Amino acid sequence: MNFDFSDDQKMLKDQARKFLDDTCTLDHVRKILEGDASHDDAVWKGLCDLGFAGAAIPEEFGGLGLGPLELCVLAEELGRCVAPVPFSSSIYLAAEALKNFGNQTQKETWLPQLATGACIGTLSASEGTQPPSPATVKTTFADGKLNGTKIPVADAMIAGLAIVLANTGGKGERALSLVAVDLSAEGINRREVETIDPTRGHGEIVFENAPATLVGKEGDGWDNYRRIEAGAAVLVAFEQVGGAEAAMNMAKEYALERYAFGRQIGSYQAIKHKIADMYVKLELARSNAYYGAMAFAEDAGDLELAAAAARISATEAYRFAAQESIQVHGGIGFTWEANTQFHYRRSKLLALSLGSASRWKDRLVSELEKSNVA
Amino acid sequence: MDFNDTPEEAKFRVEVRAWLEANAKPKDPNKARAGRSNKAEADRLASARVWQAKKAEAGYAAITWPTEFGGLGGSSIQSVIYSQEESNFEVPGGFFDIGLGMCIPTMMAWATKEQNERFVKPALYGEEIWCQLFSEPSAGSDVAGLRTKAERDGDDWVINGQKVWTSGAHYCDYGIIVTRSDPTAPKHKGLTFFFLDMKSPGIEVRPIKQISGESNFNEVFFTDVRVPDSQRLGDVGEGWKVALTTLMNERLAIGQGSGVDYTELLKLARQTELETGPAIKDANVREHLADWYVETQGLKYTKFRTLTALSKGETPGPESSIGKIVSGPKMQDLASFAMDLQGQGGILQGDEDAEMNAAFQNQWMWGAGYRIAGGTDEILRNIVSEQVLGLPQDIRVDKKVPFNELPGSGRK
Numbered sequence: 001m002n003f004d005f006s007d008d009q010k011m012l013k014d015q016a017r018k019f020l021d022d023t024c025t026l027d028h029v030r031k032i033l034e035g036d037a038s039h040d041d042a043v044w045k046g047l048c049d050l051g052f053a054g055a056a057i058p059e060e061f062g063g064l065g066l067g068p069l070e071l072c073v074l075a076e077e078l079g080r081c082v083a084p085v086p087f088s089s090s091i092y093l094a095a096e097a098l099k100n101f102g103n104q105t106q107k108e109t110w111l112p113q114l115a116t117g118a119c120i121g122t123l124s125a126s127e128g129t130q131p132p133s134p135a136t137v138k139t140t141f142a143d144g145k146l147n148g149t150k151i152p153v154a155d156a157m158i159a160g161l162a163i164v165l166a167n168t169g170g171k172g173e174r175a176l177s178l179v180a181v182d183l184s185a186e187g188i189n190r191r192e193v194e195t196i197d198p199t200r201g202h203g204e205i206v207f208e209n210a211p212a213t214l215v216g217k218e219g220d221g222w223d224n225y226r227r228i229e230a231g232a233a234v235l236v237a238f239e240q241v242g243g244a245e246a247a248m249n250m251a252k253e254y255a256l257e258r259y260a261f262g263r264q265i266g267s268y269q270a271i272k273h274k275i276a277d278m279y280v281k282l283e284l285a286r287s288n289a290y291y292g293a294m295a296f297a298e299d300a301g302d303l304e305l306a307a308a309a310a311r312i313s314a315t316e317a318y319r320f321a322a323q324e325s326i327q328v329h330g331g332i333g334f335t336w337e338a339n340t341q342f343h344y345r346r347s348k349l350l351a352l353s354l355g356s357a358s359r360w361k362d363r364l365v366s367e368l369e370k371s372n373v374a
Numbered sequence: 375m376d377f378n379d380t381p382e383e384a385k386f387r388v389e390v391r392a393w394l395e396a397n398a399k400p401k402d403p404n405k406a407r408a409g410r411s412n413k414a415e416a417d418r419l420a421s422a423r424v425w426q427a428k429k430a431e432a433g434y435a436a437i438t439w440p441t442e443f444g445g446l447g448g449s450s451i452q453s454v455i456y457s458q459e460e461s462n463f464e465v466p467g468g469f470f471d472i473g474l475g476m477c478i479p480t481m482m483a484w485a486t487k488e489q490n491e492r493f494v495k496p497a498l499y500g501e502e503i504w505c506q507l508f509s510e511p512s513a514g515s516d517v518a519g520l521r522t523k524a525e526r527d528g529d530d531w532v533i534n535g536q537k538v539w540t541s542g543a544h545y546c547d548y549g550i551i552v553t554r555s556d557p558t559a560p561k562h563k564g565l566t567f568f569f570l571d572m573k574s575p576g577i578e579v580r581p582i583k584q585i586s587g588e589s590n591f592n593e594v595f596f597t598d599v600r601v602p603d604s605q606r607l608g609d610v611g612e613g614w615k616v617a618l619t620t621l622m623n624e625r626l627a628i629g630q631g632s633g634v635d636y637t638e639l640l641k642l643a644r645q646t647e648l649e650t651g652p653a654i655k656d657a658n659v660r661e662h663l664a665d666w667y668v669e670t671q672g673l674k675y676t677k678f679r680t681l682t683a684l685s686k687g688e689t690p691g692p693e694s695s696i697g698k699i700v701s702g703p704k705m706q707d708l709a710s711f712a713m714d715l716q717g718q719g720g721i722l723q724g725d726e727d728a729e730m731n732a733a734f735q736n737q738w739m740w741g742a743g744y745r746i747a748g749g750t751d752e753i754l755r756n757i758v759s760e761q762v763l764g765l766p767q768d769i770r771v772d773k774k775v776p777f778n779e780l781p782g783s784g785r786k
Contacts, residue, residue, distance in 0.1 A: 001377060001378070001379065001383075001451070001678060001681040001682050001684075001685045002375060002376050002377075002378065002380075002682055002685065003375060003376075003377060003675065003678040003679055003681070003682045004375065004679065004682045005375065006375075069375060252763055252764075252765065255765060256764075256765070256766070263766075263769060264766050266759075266765040266766055267765070267766040267767065267768060267769060269752070269755070269756070269768065272755070272756070272759035272760070272763075272765045272766075273752070273755040273756075273759065275759055275763060275765065276699075276755040276756075276758040276759040276762075276763065277755070279696070279758055279759075279762060279763060280696045280699050280700060280758070283672075283676055283693045283696050284668070284669060284672030284673070284676065284696070284700065285672070286676075286679075286693075287671075287672045287673075287674075287675035287676040287678070287679060287693075288668060288671055288672045288675060290375070290675055290679065291671065291675045293375065294375045294376075297375065308664070309667065309668050309671050309672075312664060312665070312668050313668045313672055316668075358657070358661065360664075361660055361661050361663075361664035361665070362657070362660055362664075364663075364664040364667060364668075365654075365660040365663050365664055365667075368636075368640055368663070368667065369640075369644075369654065
């Protein structure tokens with residue numbers, strides 16, 4: 001039984017942690033919350049310089065040629081410090097989409113830039129306030145031109161490349177295709193949008209006859225998108241695990257230092273049991289995330305099920321820890337000055353960024369039905 | 375990252391499997407896994423003794439014990455490998471877990487060499503069965519608040535009082551017991567620990583009838599029961615220290631909840647038609663199924679993380695403490711939800727009428743007790759928050775007060 005990361009992977013994790021502990025404290029995150037910048041460029045550049053952005057990009061395209069497990073340990077550290085960087089958009093989504101479904105030209109054009117951070121990528125599916133699906137995506141791609149409006153798009157204002165889920169006119173689930181768009185080309189208008197988590201910039205992108213190229217086959221977009229989502233769900237689960245642990249520790253430390261009615265509030269069972277529950281959910285989430293990592297790395301056919309379990313578990317762990325951490329803090333936890341808000345915001349952002357827990361529960365049960373376990 | 379054995383583990387697994395194949399019958403996968411056993415206890419006990427002796431002879435009854443006590447001197451991971459393999463075979467069990475998991479390890483830590491030479495081997499071979507006499511009607515979670523009295527009389531001690539929730543007391547030969555020897559000392563200081571012969575005059579065992587209608591536990595009454603001082607474990611007044619040895623082993627001895635899980639609920643949902651259509655297509659059913667799947671898998675992989683630590687020769691992390699906190703409520707809630715799906719028919723509990731031999735109904739009954747036995751949900755959360763997370767203990771108003779001056783406890 002060797003259900004753990006390797007020593008090399010743990011070393012990578014320590015390296016990331018040390019770097020982020022120095023450069024990406026909550027004071028740094030607060031600067032992004034309160035300022036105009038869409039991300040912390042120094043942290044992002046540092047992560048790229050250390051080779052982390054290109055960790056899972058093949059060496060022939062300028063990366064380190066490592067795999068999903070290395071991304072998982074990095075993700076946990078990024079989540080722990082609520083990193084205000086476009087790592088997930090550019091790496092878990094855009095780079096993974098090109099790696100899996102891009103043609104040689106697309107890979108050669110974009111992957112080396114994504115690996116070094118010279119270009120930031122993003123993936124956009126949402127078109128407003130309903131979940132994207134073959135029935136609802138209105139953005140069209142025809143004759144090499146993309147038309148439509150995507151909102152919200154993560155890192156829209158800083159991205160140079162967008163992988164876009166667009167309607168190419170097929171029937172049912174075959175309606176959608178993925179396309180790559182160079183965002184410096186003509187026919188692109190973008191504006192920043194206000195979200196619940198300003199530490200991760202989002203925007204709206206309007207495409208008007210913007211030149212684009214197919215990523216993968218026409219009509220395969222929905223399947224391919226779901227495959228990319230599944231991998232990203234595992235990586236985001238590690239971010240959520242890191243975030244949940246940090247939020248739990250914040251609650252724990254406050255419960256130790258705050259006194260009420262003559263004793264530490266952490267000595268009251270109403271508080272300590274709440275924190276114990278954070279721990280229980282966190283450990284379940286970590287275990288499910290580990291299995292998700294293994295399924296992602298081995299690609300043996302159960303990624304969808306493993307990713308759904310990892311995502312559901314981690315979403316719940318982070319939701320509970322972030323939300324109840326504010327409750328443990330009491331009034332101070334609701335103030336702008338308190339750091340509890342970073343996890344409250346990020347936990348909900350991550351919970352929705354790849355679709356809600358309900359949607360993933362439905363996906364999970366669909367897999368169980370297929371696997372015929374009963 | 376993989377689930378594979380190391381070469382040494384694989385070798386041990388092959389040995390164990392070969393031995394099991396030669397000595398036991400593989401489980402029939404088509405046989406229902408839940409439901410009540412109708413076989414009489416005496417018959418089950420007789421066959422369990424035979425199997426236990428066979429296991430002990432081969433060294434598999436106590437893999438981690440030192441060889442001088444009849445163990446194999448093996449590792450924890452070997453013990454796990456044996457259990458994994460044994461679970462694929464139809465073997466009787468359940469009678470020796472408390473004795474070998476809690477009582478005998480306490481003896482090994484505190485009894486004399488001669489006593490251990492006398493008692494360890496018969497227990498290991500299933501010839502003598504042991505029980506644990508800790509809980510009392512007014513001392514459950516707060517077991518150190520126990521009142522059963524031990525008074526010195528010459529070379530003996532005289533024990534009076536009542537113990538409760540004693541598994542198997544009616545067929546046990548020996549027991550370990552914590553008593554209050556000094557009611558004027560504070561709660562933890564006035565306790566003394568013994569082992570005793572369960573056939574001693576003055577011991578009366580009465581079964582407890584549970585809400586399920588079954589009787590798996592007993593009350594044990596002590597009236598002027600004489601125990602020689604030579605059967606005292608630890609010093610007079612130091613019984614709590616000895617009890618902690620036992621309780622440390624409790625977490626290892628109490629297994630994880632088994633029974634109906636998401637697979638059975640999935641099966642039920644597939645065959646059940648609700649007013650709105652097939653239950654399996656119902657969004658609420660799907661949400662619940664997914665949640666319980668995720669909990670079950672989370673526990674399974676948490677166990678794998680623990681095994682990984684054992685496999686590397688490390689001490690497992692505190693994550694293993696979450697098992698019962700999660701599985702207890704899940705067991706109860708899942709059963710309750712499955713009953714809801716069956717409408718009024720969900721109340722049926724007869725094997726013939728009820729769905730899946732009343733597995734859900736039986737588990738719903740059992741679940742209520744499982745959340746209490748061996749550490750309540752609440753005590754387990756205290757343990758996690760205090761021992762894992764380092765949060766403060768509850769304020770103990772009884773810590774320095776003489777036991778007989780405590781309200782509700784020793785005060786007369």
